[in-house]
Amino acid sequence: MLRGKRFTGQAREFEYSAEALSRDFQGAVYTGKDVVVDENVVTAMGQAFIEFGVELAALAGVFPSADAKSHDLRWFKNAFDAGASANDFAEIERLRRADMASANIHDINH
Secondary structure: OOOOOOOOHHHHHHOOHHHHHHHHOOOOOOOOOOOEEEEEEOOOOOOOOHHHHHHHHHOOOOOHHHHHHHHHHHHHHHHHOOOOHHHHHHHHHHHHHHHHHOOOOOOOOO
């Protein structure tokens, strides 16, 4: 699956030499970035779960624009940093839509 692809993951698991990467992953290139999208392969560091989810949504065509994608990424990262729980997501979505409306970003779910 990683043959010739750029990828990322937990650093300790991929601290291979170039020779080991070439042998074990057949030419794959470890980047160390939070999220890497290489064609139809998306990989992420464990702590980059929000970024990973946003990239998957982008690939699925959820965002009408790059601005909407950036907006949602910032929104969810701020919500997580503020300690939002699963019970807060209905309120987060309501506020997100209001914030998008005030920023004049159109949500495809309207």
